[in-house]
Amino acid sequence: MDFGATNNPQSGLASMSCLSCKERKQKCDKAVRCCSRCERLLLKCHYPKPASPPSPPPSSNGSNGSLKGNEALIQGFASIAARGQEYHGQVLNLILEHRQHFEDMTVTFFNSYHKWVPIVHRESFREYRNATRTDICRGLTTLTLSMCLITRPFMDGETPDPLRLSLHKALSRLFWDPESIAQPTLPLIQSGVILSSYEYGQGTSDAAYMIICTCLSMGQVCGLGKPPPGHDQIQYPFPGIWTPRDEGLRTWWASLIHERMISLKNGALIRPLNIETVDTLDVAASLENYDLISISFYCEARAANFPDQVLDLIRNGSTHSSKKQLTFQSLDQRLLMFLKSLIEQHLGTCCEAVAISVSAFVHLHQWRIGSTDSAFSAQDRLESCDAIEAVIKIIANTGTSIPQNFPCQSQYSIQLIYQLSVSIRHLQQNGRSHLENWAKLLVVMLEHQRVRWKIAGEYLSILARN
Template sequence: MAADGGRLRTAQAAQACVICKTRKKRCDKSLPSCAYCTRKGLDCVYAPVPSSRNHSAPTVENPPAAPIWGARRPMNLVPSRMILSAKLPSDKTSAEALQFKNRGQVYLQVHGIIRSTGQFVDDISARYFQGFHSHLPIISRIRFYNNLITLGAAPAADFSVLLLTICLITHAPALGYQSRDGASRSVEQQSLYFTARSLCAQVQVSCPPSVPLIQAGLLLAVYEYTHGRPDDAFVTIAGSARMAYGARIHARDCHQTEMANTANHNADTELLLRTEEAANTWWGIVICERIFFSEVTVVDQPLVTLFPGRDTRLPIEPQILDQLDILDPESLPNIPVSCLTSPKVGGFSRTAQATCLLDQVFKGFETPDIDSRLLQLDRLDTNIQAFLSLAMPECQGQLGIFCAAINIAIRALFTLHWHILILHPQTVRANFKSLEEWHKRSQEALDTVTKMVVDIAETLIAASPTNTATHRIDGMPPVYPYIAHAALRHIHSSTQREDVSWLRSAQNVLQISLDKYFQRWSVNDDRT
């Protein structure tokens, strides 16, 4: 008996439990379970108390190379506040323990990292869905917020990792987002990238493949690509693709069969959400892998994913993905990939179609007979130009969601005609033309596509100051710098020709557009 009226003293933890912290409840810190968790029948978990000793931050032995467009090489130190304080289990039996006991610890770590950037979870999620989501709608907004406010428990570890990669994407000046503290933010941003990549790898070891983990890997790859590291992005997207195969999100037929066997309406709605989110995520992987492959250093690498068949249904648009809980499944569009002329195709579906054309270009390169290959590429050139003539009016001269499809189609034309220019067989008579005639035709095509890129650059430069202070990724997709550099490459290779004076003047326009695209905006600079 104790001296306080005979009541037994209850051991207390040093801080509130994970669930009370997450739900912003007052915690009595009782051990082994607080009163709130005991009353609700919840698994009470206390995060480990960090040591008071100061530990030096580890160094990164091989920091990634500087981006190809000349950004500064980041520091190789990770701030100690971003170092994970707890080791995640890695044995085969740890998945369940991680899901039910350590999920709160992972979320608290992620929440602390997000706060260290000066943001809240609400900030990054709102920014993500208002910006990047329109270009790559792989995350269901409905399921995202349902997972975020899971009743009685912190979000799962894989979802917490996804939150951290969303923070990384929305924190990235190279994507056009505002930066509060100038150049120092690039160092913090690189540290955030290292931390997100490390945590993602740890959770992957302990959890089975899941859609949130696949999406997190996809966002990491996009981050690498937008920072001028397509080779790294190509490796990362391959890992996400293999996880996607492991989770079977590529097999839409399996999900449709499961939906047909579901009688409960609420369960049916949830299954529809999961199915369509998984399908869009798979499309995102297929699209990004081919975009990244256009820029890799070593071109004789295999793609991990197979492009969906021509009769496969196109992905659904973000506005539909965000309303699946109130829409009739029968009302969903059912337009196949091959239907290029349909007037009801949205921006993400156009992106999938443009990627289909790019994929056909890659496959055309594998045709062993040179004459047959040239004829095949000639037909593809016609198809891509027809696609552009259809998609560009949809953009209506504005920076918007159709820009990604246009940029990918333009990149496909650069890829196609550069390939023709490097062919050097002794005799080529494909379509009754010599190789010299094919080369001349490709030079003219590259002149034309470069003019298209210059027109896009002028549109970006002409944007008013009030418009350019907004999140520029809403208007220009991450692939834009690559097509601008492709146009510059063509200009540099054409400087010896006498009829290309306009190309020399275009060089300045392209460079200004790139500077404008990568310009970091500061709140203090917003004077307009």
């Protein structure tokens, strides 16, 4: 929550309803940290800023202290890089020297960013600190840096955030160190997944792809992708209580999901999932029985099957035209069935799964529109235009009132928004000029994230130029 005022601090209640509940005309319990509705739907909870006298100047223990801490870290990383020897040991000493500052950043990760990459368990993270094995210590150092990196903004005013740049340089050097790669551990793999997510958000999809492929290779060495006893294939990360023993499976699935989203963006090859698929969700309607983040991640894993199937259809040029048309129709129907099930039951809780499955849906129909295959008629292409237009209206409509409530907090959603914006341009060129208002709403969503992710600003620049 950005700010939340209460006239009675001891009660823990705000003086008025949050903006989201007020906008949707929903009952709000006014809990200061986050009202129960926003927490249940994984929405950002904002309260109106109360009228109050001007704040006193920040003390040396406030924002100025944080600024000094940032500057000390930046100088520390620069000094270590200049010495160039025993790099890991020196970075570890820097973390220990500024323990509180790093702890504050990791707390921010768990409170805000963990739900987008839910692979690190708090209890495991605490236990790693007591480890004496060299490989675990090295993995913990890279994991700590990655968690801190993902919390930093892209820009600090008019310039790139200097601490983000320092953390990125240190993390990349440690992750690719031959000594690290030679001794893969779960914390090291987790740091790579987070680093790859960061690279994706900065627009360096090739770097993201190389990192995630390395994570998948290390995961196989560590047995993360191995089916459990009594099963012949890997299992889904089913909803339930989040425990440390689930970390390996979640990390493996996060790697697979990320690999597929990179492939949708740049066409990179991926390894097959080889897992049985079902087109409807089997999560119970009563969400109170489950941890919401575990439900969201389970739906992401289920959604990841569709990029697999879409890419397989597009890349299999040897498929006969009649079979290609039947495969398209079957995949289109199953995607719609999954999206309907997802949106009806869990929209807000599983927004990343929405972004993944809608991305696959749009990719599929854009391919049919541009295909010259005789399997598809002019009417087929027109129906694909209608399908994409319908999706654009649904997604843009979620941001009509409060753009930050749309799942545009992570890179996949930003990529989807850009994909839809480009689709609007193509549809407008084919006479659908009535989509301009929807295009403006999508631009507002990208604007909301340009301070956080570089790709948001880059996509806005591309749309403005063209």
